[in-house]
Amino acid sequence: MKLLYFSWMRDRVGMAAETVWPPEDVTTVGQLITWLAQQSSSHAAAFADPSIVRCAVNQEYARAEEAVGPDDEVAFFPPVTGG
Amino acid sequence: MKLLYFSWMRDRVGMAAETVWPPEDVTTVGQLITWLAQQSSSHAAAFADPSIVRCAVNQEYARAEEAVGPDDEVAFFPPVTGG
């Protein structure tokens, strides 16, 4: 599964992208966040407050209950501030 | 008193401007319209339906009860259609 991080999520995780192989029982965005937060202290810091983390699966906004699989591109970032 | 006509008011009256000397008891826009409508058949045609005639006294919109005097510039025109 390909992960992308933007803005201060990237700063906190310490990388812009990574490829991960979560266990089979990680099937939703919410479960993926819980699992990722346990992978390192940087990940824990980045996902410390899930209420300010937004997610996109294959470049579409996704909520915690959305399904994710090994072939998906999953991005995490803070609320957007463009325009 | 200097009068100006615009758009189809000018077409109907047959002139863009004229100077008139209404009697002394003509002191408001409404009285001026009543008096003007009697001055010629062209004037009568132009002022036939006062509800679609707008007036400005000294370049500010004026209602029927507004005062007019000999030194005023009074303009008559249909509702505006710019923009």
Add this chain to the structure above:
Amino acid sequence: MIKVQPEDFDVGAELAALRQGRTDVGAVASFIGVVRDVAGPGELSAMTLEHYPGMTERQLAGLEAQALARWPLDRVLIIHRFGRLLPGDQIVLCAATSSHREAAFEACAFLMDWLKTKAPFWKLEEVDGQASWVAAKQDDENAAARWQTPVSKAAKNKT
């Protein structure tokens, strides 16, 4: 700023001039009115805009002052052409700059609604070789009437 002129205007240059020297203004809302070639059932070949010189400038300056008093704007621009225009020609440009985008949008819509109902311009349309004066629209009166109510709280506070 108010301009009443027969000449065409350069939108890019006008909007750039409007925010010239200001780096604390983030929002520029604008509107361009263009001559359409559709006029009722026929095809419009040209249009002549008549106006009341003197009163036009006076009304537009008053309109500008109203907008500046009502919204937290930096500057306002109104350019209105007169004379003979062809389909596709620019008629009017309204713009408002602000640090609040809602204020800029609302002020710009307000300027257009009031121009349509208060500025002393009259359109003479040429359709199939026949010239006729355009009648005022009740829709425009209704659009202008909505500004009689106080400015929305949103427009005062949004960035």
Add this chain to the structure above:
Amino acid sequence: MIKVQPEDFDVGAELAALRQGRTDVGAVASFIGVVRDVAGPGELSAMTLEHYPGMTERQLAGLEAQALARWPLDRVLIIHRFGRLLPGDQIVLCAATSSHREAAFEACAFLMDWLKTKAPFWKLEEVDGQASWVAAKQDDENAAARWQTPVSKAAKNKT
């Protein structure tokens, strides 16, 4: 039309291109967002706009389609820059053309509100030599939320 680019854009040329070849479109509403030099208590020296390549284009194309479906528009234009920008630099241009001025105005405000809350851009501000990410505004969420209600009847009918 959607453009996501580091380069600046020419507002006059872009708006002219938007109504190119159309003489039945009378209303062009537009909005330009500009980098402000004010950032909280400090003075902003520069700003870097990061974005999510691919998702940005996808979201903007969806936004354009929504606006075209919702209002009687002819065309929609969204240009959003990314990269490092200085105070006074143009960030974004939104425009909508229509034969109805209310539709053009409303669509343009809608585009901006949704850009602010949906387009995957993030601003990194440089203030007094310190770079920090800008926090999202609740105001922007509220502004976008108003478009959840159906389009106003006025906007569908006005010219």
